[in-house]
Amino acid sequence: MKCTLAVTLLLTTLGAVVAPSFADSKPEEQILQSLQIYFQAWNEPVADKRDALLKDCWADNAEYTDPSTHAKGRAALSIEIGKFLGNEQLKGFSIVQASNIDVHHRVFRFQWEMRDPDGNTVSPGMDYGEYDDQGRITKIVGFFGPFQESQ
Amino acid sequence: MKCTLAVTLLLTTLGAVVAPSFADSKPEEQILQSLQIYFQAWNEPVADKRDALLKDCWADNAEYTDPSTHAKGRAALSIEIGKFLGNEQLKGFSIVQASNIDVHHRVFRFQWEMRDPDGNTVSPGMDYGEYDDQGRITKIVGFFGPFQESQ
Numbered sequence: 001m002k003c004t005l006a007v008t009l010l011l012t013t014l015g016a017v018v019a020p021s022f023a024d025s026k027p028e029e030q031i032l033q034s035l036q037i038y039f040q041a042w043n044e045p046v047a048d049k050r051d052a053l054l055k056d057c058w059a060d061n062a063e064y065t066d067p068s069t070h071a072k073g074r075a076a077l078s079i080e081i082g083k084f085l086g087n088e089q090l091k092g093f094s095i096v097q098a099s100n101i102d103v104h105h106r107v108f109r110f111q112w113e114m115r116d117p118d119g120n121t122v123s124p125g126m127d128y129g130e131y132d133d134q135g136r137i138t139k140i141v142g143f144f145g146p147f148q149e150s151q
Numbered sequence: 152m153k154c155t156l157a158v159t160l161l162l163t164t165l166g167a168v169v170a171p172s173f174a175d176s177k178p179e180e181q182i183l184q185s186l187q188i189y190f191q192a193w194n195e196p197v198a199d200k201r202d203a204l205l206k207d208c209w210a211d212n213a214e215y216t217d218p219s220t221h222a223k224g225r226a227a228l229s230i231e232i233g234k235f236l237g238n239e240q241l242k243g244f245s246i247v248q249a250s251n252i253d254v255h256h257r258v259f260r261f262q263w264e265m266r267d268p269d270g271n272t273v274s275p276g277m278d279y280g281e282y283d284d285q286g287r288i289t290k291i292v293g294f295f296g297p298f299q300e301s302q
Contacts, residue, residue: 065256065258066255097301098301099301100298100300100301102298104216105218105221107216109277109294109298126260126298128258141256141279143253143255143260147261147262150248150249150251
């Protein structure tokens with residue numbers, strides 16, 4: 001897995017506990033690694049490389065849903081990410097993790113930000129997700145924007 | 152359904168669209184009504200009344216999970232709410248909706264606050280959830296506290 005070193009360095013920087021190998025670690029640790037790979041996939045414009053990243057973190061038949069999209073399975077998600085990265089109006093924009101990953105039971109949440117080519121935040125958002133016993137993502141549901149105050 | 156009037160008034164106050172009857176409205180409208188009933192259930196100390204409220208909003212075998220609890224089915228959730236409301240250390244505390252309910256596809260999110268007997272917020276939190284074609288809640292997953300900044 002060619003991204004192992006980068007992921008390990010990233011997780012070490014974040015202060016997470018990195019087990020000796022992916023296979024030996026607990027699901028609660030594996031999901032943190034899976035999510036780092038998932039974030040890489042959202043910023044990988046080359047389809048083959050993106051597919052390989054998703055193979056390492058996204059369970060078969062896992063589902064991705066946001067307000068504008070529903071994608072079931074790895075191939076469908078890769079296509080959706082490709083559409084996002086290939087959108088001329090969003091050229092140079094990126095999706096960046098913006099909070100710690102909060103995990104309990106087999107679920108997680110985190111905040112992210114869409115940033116413009118100059119690094120300015122143009123939109124916040126959050127994802128809810130679920131993972132399996134192998135620490136692979138089985139579901140992600142995204143919400144755009146901040147929570148809105150009660151009216 | 153004895154709480155219909157109160158729920159209708161509450162939803163009208165919130166500016167939500169209230170269909171002529173629960174059965175005739177769309178799932179996207181029904182889930183807003185279901186959640187108002189659900190919030191009532193979290194503040195109803197009488198078990199029979201609470202069970203009746205949950206019957207109106209909580210699907211059979213729906214699952215509730217938060218960092219400290221997992222409850223499958225209506226009876227199990229009612230017991231967990233009863234434990235919360237019967238906790239002497241939390242006497243007079245309440246759970247209050249603190250954001251609009253953000254809905255897309257068959258999912259939703261909202262923020263809530265735990266308030267002390269004087270009405271002061273002692274803990275924020277958020278719930279993610281899913282609902283069925285009848286607008287009944289099939290899953291709620293809670294997270295305690297605010298999102299934590301990335302380290």
